[in-house]
Amino acid sequence: MSRHPLRQVLPELALRPRTVVFAVALGTAALFASTALGALSAWLIARAAEMPPVLDLTLAIVGVRALGLSRAGLRYAHRLVAHDVAFHGVARLRARLVDALARGPLTRVLGLKRGDLVARLGGDVDAVGEAVIRALVPMAIAVGVGVGSVALLAFFLPAAAGALAVGLAVAGGVAPWMGARALALLEKASSDTRSHQLATALELLEGAAEWKVSGRAPVLLGALSEDDLCLERLSARAARWTAAATFLMHGAWSASVGAALVLGFAALGRGALSQVELCVVVLVPLGAFEALQSMPAALPQLLRSTEAARRLLPFLETPEAEPPAAAPPALTSAAHLRAEGLACGWPERSAAVSGIDLTVRRGTSLALTGPSGSGKTTLLLGLAGHLPPKAGAVKLGEVSLAEVSEQRRVELVHYSAEDAHLFDTTLRENLRVVRATLTDDEAVAALRKAGLGEWYARQPQGLDTPLGRGGEAISGGERRRVLLARAWLSGAPWLLLDEPTEHLDSRTAARVMRDLDGMKAHGRGLVVVTHDADVARALDSVHALAPRDSEA
């Protein structure tokens, strides 16, 4: 049986047990202070009614005041400690995941959609941290306060303490479980409708002009309100359950107080309990349920965090060891990059392309074309050695790329993905990513080479020009060219570029291609993936991939 995902992920937060215990202790003390405040006040008032000498009450008066003062401070300290514990744990988990991704199989990183990567390492990691703050610590506190209250009551009247224990278990366990279950079911049942609704709303927005001109907006609005009706039915069903859970919680509370009353009066009749003690016996359960206030929110949080942890698990698997690097026999001077009967595809999936034979010589350029879905990008990744061949081989000279270590491979073969990332920093740093020792002169020369000379001359901040988040501060064409400058700077003899002219108009695309073709001049070999036949013609040769039959 596989262990609970959250239990597998939580150790990666590397929480110090002592700090966690401290956080729980502070929280327990804070909540117990209010139960104790109720009980001690009851004792004080009931005892005062018997008009004892004032000295008998001094201690109780001081105690009540102290409890009134301490609760807020304890709670404040508890919240800070709990957040501190969780936040630092989250930082460690995030770094651990990045490390696993950086060292693990390359295909794992390359195969991830950018949005997924950010969702996993962003939101999902935070969700695991929230499990600590909003679920696990509050649950521990609820148990602590519950046990404390039961023990306090047991001191006066064990039978009533038993009733309180049952009441707390129902109100803190069964009722929140019912509520959380209803919410989880609702989420599950409504997620399809919700994504439909989102898709339709986006369609409504994106095609706004078309719907207006064709008068079809009412059709979409109708579909949207149908979705809302469906959601309303589902949420009404869930509301019945949460309402029942609330009823149960209040019922458990009433039953516990009621039991304390009945048992207390019976004990009073027997003479086993004084009137003062009776007051305490009734007021302890009255306040004890405050400890459960965070339970209804804790369980749904636990479910959400568990889902997040489940998504994170595959990332935590131990990274594969790098294959031993074969002594590279003059790989740098290899004259050609060759695919021999190559079949490649993503791990655990069938090959996207197969039977590929092609050769790129240094100083020549090759275009890979084909309709979308024909496996152009997959083949390019295969040629870069990033996807291990399913059959055949990719060879640099006479050496199979599969035998070359990743570090050495990326030095020899520069692969630029279609969505290669531009970092939210300066132009200089975005070029230095290729080589840390880059000088400004080299950077500017590369920009000129990539056709950015004029643009660069217009930038008042020069190499310090910020490119914005994901390069949003520059145009699509400039973005492509910065990636070309990177390729130029890489020093790798083989440049493999995916769709370098995507989203460019035909004239700009032609110019980019011309600049690209210039890169082969210095004895480099060039492979370019493009879906644009016009662009492909600008290169020395074209390898066209056939559409895949399996998709038809």
Added chain:
Amino acid sequence: MKPLDPKLLRHASAARRYVLLTAGLGLGMVALTVLQARGLARLLGHAREVAGGPEALLWLGGVWLLRAALAGLQEWTGKRSAHRVIAQLRAGLLARLASRSEREGTSAGGVAQVELATRGLDALQPYLEGYVPQLLLTALATPALLVCVWRADPVSAVLMAGSLPLIPLFMVLVGRFTREATVRQLASMQQLSARVLDLITGLATLRALGRHRGVAAQVLALSEAHARTTLQALRRAFLSSFVLELIATLSIASVAVGIGLRLLEGAMPLETGLFVLLLAPEVYAPLRQVGALFHASAEGAEAAAQAIARLEAPQAAHGTLAAPPLTSGTLELRDVSVATRDVGRCAPEGLSFVLPLGQGRILGLRGESGAGKSTAMAAMLGLVAPTRGGVFLRPEGTAALPLGSLDLTTYWAQLAWLPQQLHLEPGTVRESVCRGRVIADSALSAAAEATGFDAVVARLPEGWDTKLGRDGQGLSLGQRQRLALTRVLAGDERLLLLDEPTAHLDEVSEKRVLEALKRRARQGTTLLLVSHRARTLAIADAVLTLHSHASSPDTLAEAA
């Protein structure tokens, strides 16, 4: 943030009912709480005499049962009403979305609006379920409870009434005191988390460049810094709830001690003392809840405010004149310029031409990307108001009517538009092609044959009755293009505005589509083609070239 915007009640009728219902249920709960306190105090205060009389216990049990039922009811109405309010706001927002102008459509604000209308409004749920009822309770229950305490023990009531206003007062003071530092820290927190996300997003790129060593350490350092900054911010943020808790519990403790001392003097019966002691926490409870829920609800209140702002935003005025028939007269563009997002640049710029209607003319528009071809078409449709110049319809022998003066729906009903980006509406293939028009099967299949859509339909599981879009079949770009062309060819509109009609088509289909378009022109339909394909533009009687700066005058003359 406004605690409860009255405008929300105006825009969502469900909210009005909800607020009334919540107030009623809340007051019911308060009444039961008072009854329970009274019952408990009586039982405990006279323990010796009453000795757990079964009647008193039964009575108390009844109160409790009612209380639990009322709490469940509150939960139920809260959940359901919140959903209704959100649904009403959503419907309103989406209807606004459908009638928005072209310009807003593609902007970031547009996507934000979809985000608001879908997921954003869900933030209202905790706001409506939790915050609003507690706010109402603070306004209604707190004074009612104070009155009850006053009648039992005026001294305690005065103490509570004195301490209650201190809570919001100190919270505001703490907020003021820490605002500047909080804003500063928020900015640096956002910056740090943006940097972490940037590094993570670029992981694949770093890996492909062999530069991934040290990224994990960098992420750790940045995340640790983020954690430290956040904690500094929280140290201040939690201060306000500390103040709230401190004043509330200290006041309750003082009330208890005060009662104890007066009991000691024999100035008060035990029953009264216990009654006040039991009610004291209840007096502070709603205000404490409001404080606790304040931050969690801020998002919901913000979403509500945004939704209201959107719903109340003024809408562009519409013309009222019915469009003249497009079978005669002319469509005229006079010196039309539309400002682009680049300051000072217009595309198109100074575009003028006269297109005679009802004579089967075909006008082509070409130009490099960004020259304003599609924008020119949007201006002709009245979707974009030109920054300078204007678009006019001139019926034969009368004055020209500016598009802005027309009820555009009467104009749109007479034309067919093929936009560059195609969208599928939910429904069957037939519905999507016919779009509410009555089209004979023969016309449908003739049009489908011309565009090659017949082959697409033949492969669909249920042919013309296959469901499209969300619940049904997805179509590839080429298949969508064929569907949209079939839609255009199957109708009998007298003006066709076609943006890249032959995109995604192979040479054979392109030829057939162009033939069909020529046939339409021979029947007297006016065509406007935007394209960059020479073969497509070849069927035009005249071709206008748009440049990013101005349209070339010689081709202009040719067109006119």
